[in-house]
Amino acid sequence: MAARIEDCPLARAVDRIGDWRTLELLHETLNGVHDVRRMRDDLGLTAGALRERLDAAVAAGLLAPHRDGYRPTDLGRSLRPLIAVLAAWGNRDLEPGRRALILVDARTGQEVEPVVVDRRTGRRVDTADHVFRAGPAAGPGLRSRYA
Incomplete structure (x- = not known):
């Protein structure tokens, strides 16, 4: 299925991932x-x-068949930060004792809170200091919305 707004990266990403079960499969394979x-x-x-889910993930380039089952591709591995942030977001309104799955530092065992930062500056991107703007390939629809 084509993205609802062809030049929208959010729509393309959701179309490529398919549905939440694809993220579950990636989570499984990323955890070994x-x-x-x-x-x-x-x-x-x-x-x-x-x-059905495996075939869709392979067709999307997220998983690849392997002699012992399936392994995430480079593209699939690149979704690990998104999975970590989504899981933390899903836990944010739960009391710590009600969280069924948490992300921890493997060395210390301490729960961590993932954030998204700009690779060049190290600054968090979830502030008003960062906004979306139409890119060079934006069509008229995105250009009018993000002028």
Whole structure:
């Protein structure tokens, strides 16, 4: 399915990922689960539903078949920060004792709070100091909205 607004990067990203189950599959493989049977059991999917999701993730270039199951591609691995931020966002309104899954520093075991920063400056991008602007390839629709 084509993005609703062809030149919108948000629409393209959502179209490429497909649905939330694709992020679940990526999360599994990024955490070292590659075996199809274990994925099926962990995610509570039927074999057919898992096959459908795996095929879609492979077609999107996010996963690749491997001798022991499936592995994330470079493109799939690039979504790890998004998965970490989404999980933290999903936990933000829960009391710490009600969080079923948390992101921790592997060395210390301490829960961490992921943030998105500009690679060049190290500054957080979730402030009013950063805004969206139409890029060089923006069509008339995006140009009028982000003039």
